[in-house]
Amino acid sequence: MVGLVVVSHSKKAAEGIRDIAAEMGGADATIEPVGGDPDGGIGTSAPEIRSTLESVPDEEVVVLVDLGSAVMNAELAIEQVDVNVEIADAPVLEGALNAAVEAASSKASLESVRAAAEETRELSKL
Template identity: 45%
Template sequence: MVGIVVISHSRALAEGVVEVARAMGVGKAVVEPAGGDLEGGLGTSVDLVEGAVATADDGDGVLLLADLGSSVLTAKMVIEDAGGESLLLADAPLVEGAVAAASMAATGADLAAVHAAAESAYDHRKTR
C-alpha cells in the first residue's frame, strides 16, 4: 500500500492532519507525521521526514504532503537523496490533500493514483 507522510513546521499540525487522514483512510492507509524540528519546536527536519518515510514505506511508494516554505524544500531534499521514483511530493492543500490521498491509498491504488487524488483536492472548492 502507498504510504503518506505529512510534513509541517508544527508537530501538532502534522499530527492533527494525520489523525483526520487516517480516519478517512478507514484505518487501512498508512499516514505518518513529520512535524517540527528535532527538539520539538517549530521547523522542519530531514531526519524526521526520512524516519516517517521509512515507517510509511512498504514498497509501493510514499506520497509527501508539505505545508509551506522549508517543509517543501525539506521534502524535495528527501526525494533527491532517495534518488528513486518511489517518493512523490504532491502540490496539494495539506488537509484536503492528505484526506484525498489516504482515501485513495486505502483502496490499494498505486502511487500515481494517490498522487493524483491529493492534487485533485484543489478542485473541491469550499465556496461557489
C-alpha cells in the same frame, strides 16, 4: 499499497492531519506524520523527514507538505532514501484526506494517490 507522509512545520498539526485523514477515509492506509524542528519548535527537518520516509512499510510514498521550506526539506530527504516518493502539489489537509481514501484502495498506485491529493487544489469550501 502506497503510504502517505504528512510534513508540517508543527508536529501537532501533522499528527492532527493524520488523525483526520485516517478517521474520515483512510483507516487502512499508512499515514505517518512528521513535523517541527529537532528541538520541538516550529520548523521542518530533512533528517526527520528522511527517517519517517524510511519507516513507512510501503514501497511507494506520497508526501503532503504545508509550506515552502517543508517542500525543500522533503526534497532533500527524498534524495537520500531508496523509496519511490512523490510530493503532491495539494492543500495538506484536504489532499491528505483524498489521498488516504485512494491509498486504502487495493488498486492504488503512486500516480493515483498523488492525483487524488492534487484533485483538491481547486476545491471550493463555500
